Amino acid sequence: MVADGSSDREDALTDYRRMLLIRRFEEKAGQLFGMGLIEGYCHLCIGQEAVVAGLERALRPGDRRVASYRAHGHMLAAGMEPGRIMAELLGRAAGYSRGHGGSMHMFSPDDGFYGGHGMLAAQVPIGAGLAFAERYRRSNNITVASYGDVAANLGPVAETYHLAALWALPLLFVIENNQDGAARRGPGLSDRAAAHGIPVARVDGMDVTRVAEAAETAALHVRAGKGPYLIEAQTYRYRGHSMADPAKYRTLDEMQKVRAERDPIARERARLVTEGLSEKTLKEVDAEVKEVVTAAAEFARASAPARPEGIAPALSAEVPR
Ligand SMILES: Cc1ncc(C[n+]2csc(CCOP(=O)(O)OP(=O)(O)O)c2C)c(N)n1
Numbered sequence: 051m052v053a054d055g056s057s058d059r060e061d062a063l064t065d066y067r068r069m070l071l072i073r074r075f076e077e078k079a080g081q082l083f084g085m086g087l088i089e090g091y092c093h094l095c096i097g098q099e100a101v102v103a104g105l106e107r108a109l110r111p112g113d114r115r116v117a118s119y120r121a122h123g124h125m126l127a128a129g130m131e132p133g134r135i136m137a138e139l140l141g142r143a144a145g146y147s148r149g150h151g152g153s154m155h156m157f158s159p160d161d162g163f164y165g166g167h168g169m170l171a172a173q174v175p176i177g178a179g180l181a182f183a184e185r186y187r188r189s190n191n192i193t194v195a196s197y198g199d200v201a202a203n204l205g206p207v208a209e210t211y212h213l214a215a216l217w218a219l220p221l222l223f224v225i226e227n228n229q230d231g232a233a234r235r236g237p238g239l240s241d242r243a244a245a246h247g248i249p250v251a252r253v254d255g256m257d258v259t260r261v262a263e264a265a266e267t268a269a270l271h272v273r274a275g276k277g278p279y280l281i282e283a284q285t286y287r288y289r290g291h292s293m294a295d296p297a298k299y300r301t302l303d304e305m306q307k308v309r310a311e312r313d314p315i316a317r318e319r320a321r322l323v324t325e326g327l328s329e330k331t332l333k334e335v336d337a338e339v340k341e342v343v344t345a346a347a348e349f350a351r352a353s354a355p356a357r358p359e360g361i362a363p364a365l366s367a368e369v370p371r
């Protein structure tokens with residue numbers, strides 16, 4: 051931080067822009083889904099933007115991320131191109147998986163993003179593998195494995211706590227706890243990691259600054275070779291589980307109350323204004339983000355569909371027989 055706080059303000063504006071990009075992108079994806087342009091699954095993270103945006107502040111080039119099927123926010127935060135993400139959603143050849151993967155299956159190792167995984171909790175042991183590889187190479191890179199509150203109950207997560215703690219892996223576990231109210235007995239979700247000696251921070255996942263602070267402390271610990279760390283972020287998803295879910299298990303009142311009182315973007319915007327940022331600057335960010343998302347959708351819609359033969363010939367040339 052510099053004396054006049056301008057670096058803090060830069061960070062805050064970056065967080066705001068990142069959250070807004072995720073929200074506007076996902077709103078657009080929701081629209082295109084409604085128009086029948088996106089086939090297959092599409093899981094949105096609207097409401098949960100502060101978690102990925104806050105984490106991103108602590109990450110450096112070379113760090114890696116692995117996430118669940120609810121991954122568009124992680125991809126955008128990692129710096130992947132909005133147009134190519136949207137193209138993948140629309141099944142176009144210009145997409146990150148040449149249009150063959152769709153919403154859940156995009157990868158961009160150059161941006162440190164390793165999926166997008168449809169199997170619940172699968173990304174967590176994969177994260178341990180990525181972290182192990184970095185330690186083996188003696189790099190200072192860290193890996194972030196994000197998963198939901200339901201996934202946190204699954205066996206692969208428990209085994210990964212054990213191995214990551216035993217081998218002091220440079221792995222940051224992040225529970226995106228959107229309070230699905232999963233059936234569970236016994237201690238709280240993150241206490242299970244604490245039982246392995248893994249330090250735990252519980253944060254308000256609707257407040258990007260709180261997430262960023264926790265992420266910076268966690269990343270410092272993990273990067274210094276002190277082993278894994280876990281952040282449990284309490285968050286909230288406005289939409290249903292996927293585009294196919296009308297979310298009848300929650301009342302509209304509950305959702306509207308969270309949206310009115312805790313929305314991460316509205317909250318951050320209000321905070322920035324209180325701190326002296328002009329409405330004009332914020333409106334410029336809003337307009338710029340809108341333009342990026344419109345361009346992404348136009349790019350995707352104008353690009354060629356996936357070719358059925360798109361993957362197989364490339365693979366058959368590479369796979370040894
Ligand atoms: C191994 C496995 N079991 C079950 C499912 C079906 N399934 C998909 S999402 C989901 C709930 C996940 O909730 P949570 O982990 O809290 O993540 P969220 O969707 O809230 O982000 C279930 C049971 C699956 N994809 N994989």
Ligand SMILES: [Mg+2]
Pocket residue numbers: 198199200226227228229230
């Ligand atoms: Mg959940």
